[in-house]
Amino acid sequence: MASFIQAQNLTLSFRPKNRESVTALKNFSLEVGKGEFVSIVGPSGCGKSSFLNILLGLIKPDSGEIQLNGTRITGPGQERAMVFQEFGLLPWRTVTANVELGLELKGVAPTRRAERATELIKLVGLKDFASHYPHELSGGMKQRVGLARALATDPEVLLMDEPFAALDAQTRDLMQMELLQIWEHTKKTVLFVTHSIEEAAYLSDRVIVMSARPGRTKDILKIDLPRPRDYEMRLTPKFNEIKLRIWDVLKEELTSRG
Amino acid sequence: MTVKKYLAEHRRLWLALCSVFFLVTAWELVLTYVFPVNPFFFTKPSLIAVAFKEQIQGAKLWHDLAVSSQAFLWGFSFAVIVGIPVGLVMGWRRRVEYTLDPFLTALYASPLVALAPMFIIVFGVGVLGKAALVFLLAVFPFVFNAFAGVKSTDSLLINVIRSYGGSEKDLYLKVILPSTMPYIIAGARLAIGRGLVGIIVGEFYAASEGIGFAITQAGDTYRLPDMFVGIIILSLIAVGLTELMRKLELMVAPWRATDEVP
Numbered sequence: 001m002a003s004f005i006q007a008q009n010l011t012l013s014f015r016p017k018n019r020e021s022v023t024a025l026k027n028f029s030l031e032v033g034k035g036e037f038v039s040i041v042g043p044s045g046c047g048k049s050s051f052l053n054i055l056l057g058l059i060k061p062d063s064g065e066i067q068l069n070g071t072r073i074t075g076p077g078q079e080r081a082m083v084f085q086e087f088g089l090l091p092w093r094t095v096t097a098n099v100e101l102g103l104e105l106k107g108v109a110p111t112r113r114a115e116r117a118t119e120l121i122k123l124v125g126l127k128d129f130a131s132h133y134p135h136e137l138s139g140g141m142k143q144r145v146g147l148a149r150a151l152a153t154d155p156e157v158l159l160m161d162e163p164f165a166a167l168d169a170q171t172r173d174l175m176q177m178e179l180l181q182i183w184e185h186t187k188k189t190v191l192f193v194t195h196s197i198e199e200a201a202y203l204s205d206r207v208i209v210m211s212a213r214p215g216r217t218k219d220i221l222k223i224d225l226p227r228p229r230d231y232e233m234r235l236t237p238k239f240n241e242i243k244l245r246i247w248d249v250l251k252e253e254l255t256s257r258g
Numbered sequence: 259m260t261v262k263k264y265l266a267e268h269r270r271l272w273l274a275l276c277s278v279f280f281l282v283t284a285w286e287l288v289l290t291y292v293f294p295v296n297p298f299f300f301t302k303p304s305l306i307a308v309a310f311k312e313q314i315q316g317a318k319l320w321h322d323l324a325v326s327s328q329a330f331l332w333g334f335s336f337a338v339i340v341g342i343p344v345g346l347v348m349g350w351r352r353r354v355e356y357t358l359d360p361f362l363t364a365l366y367a368s369p370l371v372a373l374a375p376m377f378i379i380v381f382g383v384g385v386l387g388k389a390a391l392v393f394l395l396a397v398f399p400f401v402f403n404a405f406a407g408v409k410s411t412d413s414l415l416i417n418v419i420r421s422y423g424g425s426e427k428d429l430y431l432k433v434i435l436p437s438t439m440p441y442i443i444a445g446a447r448l449a450i451g452r453g454l455v456g457i458i459v460g461e462f463y464a465a466s467e468g469i470g471f472a473i474t475q476a477g478d479t480y481r482l483p484d485m486f487v488g489i490i491i492l493s494l495i496a497v498g499l500t501e502l503m504r505k506l507e508l509m510v511a512p513w514r515a516t517d518e519v520p
Contacts, residue, residue, distance in 0.1 A: 056421050076423045088418040091513040092436045101432075105422040135513035153422065 003031035010064035026214035039200035042210030081150035102153040120148040140171035301482040309483035333392025341400025349408025388460035395456040396449040403445030407438030440511040
């Protein structure tokens with residue numbers, strides 16, 4: 001399998017003000033196939049978000065190389081879009097204007113932009129809220145806007161940095177189901193960072209477990225659950241078994257940090 | 259019952275009205291019955307009211323207001339045009355911040371009206387001199403508030419713009435300026451007060467017309483009711499403009515008014 005995303009020996013360290021430098025990633029490698037849904041779990045501070053930011057092109061690694069479809073990533077690009085944990089919506093823009101942001105920055109014509117935004121807003125179920133402002137929406141709705149904005153630019157890779165962590169449990173379950181539905185019919189490549197083993201197991205084709213800082217790949221687990229997946233699947237013994245496998249790997253990393 | 263409820267709901271308004279009414283009445287009564295002071299040295303509301311009515315009907319007050327407004331508008335507009343960009347760039351670019359900081363801090367902290375005589379010498383006693391003084395006083399709140407606004411801009415939003423390949427110009431226009439708007443308007447509120455000081459001081463020093471001149475002239479000739487008319491009109495203008503800014507603030511930043519999620 002020719003890999004779509006290929007990260008090789010990424011090392012990244014940064015220096016917080018007046019502190020010693022911290023190595024976030026050390027020789028981190030990862031390969032992801034086109035259309036694959038891959039989750040990354042790991043202890044806090046293991047560099048999983050940093051990896052997404054490298055992939056997004058916002059930060060540069062100290063060493064190592066990262067390629068997308070055979071081309072080296074040197075900065076932000078058309079083919080990648082991020083869904084942020086804290087939504088990152090512009091509070092002075094309506095839902096529509098927020099969804100249009102990415103297209104606007106890429107210079108898409110206003111009429112085309114509006115069409116595309118309407119389409120995406122419908123897809124995430126916010127048709128009646130198109131002219132609302134973010135402060136008038138619930139957390140779940142805000143993240144739907146975040147998702148619609150990312151999808152609007154039609155990226156090949158969707159990066160999701162703990163996108164549902166700020167939501168309540170039920171909204172979270174609902175958003176996971178909807179994300180799966182959207183993924184099934186758009187077939188984007190998804191990299192999904194999460195703290196939740198359950199979420200990783202439910203959504204992914206593969207789960208990458210990272211070691212405590214400095215982050216390296218500790219183990220890669222293939223999730224062989226059939227698709228499409230539904231909520232009931234989460235209640236089966238097999239699902240629990242998968243969760244347990246992930247937990248077993250992760251546990252050592254959590255305890256080793258104290 | 260309903261009256262009580264009405265009063266409870268609008269207590270901010272009626273308490274304010276009551277306190278103004280009480281003060282004015284007390285002033286009037288004390289100066290009429292307790293210390294009947296010579297009207298040459300002090301005055302009371304009833305006399306001010308008569309002067310007020312006369313002045314509003316005359317032409318001189320309106321002419322003075324027009325003269326002062328012109329200088330104020332010129333000075334204030336330039337403060338906006340210069341202050342906001344300087345503040346934004348200072349907030350965004352460390353190098354610019356460190357370069358300009360010593361001058362701005364020194365100038366902001368010192369009583370700038372001390373420079374009034376110099377300004378009048380350099381720019382003359384006309385509109386230009388007063389406008390320059392208004393500018394000098396009003397520009398700093400714009401600079402400092404725009405600066406503070408940029409510093410408080412959410413870095414996540416900056417990253418969002420960058421992640422979609424946004425340019426430096428996009429950062430300024432789509433994130434930094436809109437997120438700084440509430441700060442700028444709060445700055446405008448301060449700038450209005452300082453700008454009015456600029457006008458009045460300019461006209462105190464050297465002028466032959468304008469509201470500040472009218473106030474000093476009335477004072478110099480012991481026409482105290484006329485002097486108070488000028489002062490009251492000034493404070494009405496200041497309150498009006500400040501309230502306008504408050505409304506504007508809610509308009510440009512409606513998300514700040516209601517923070518809770520419905």
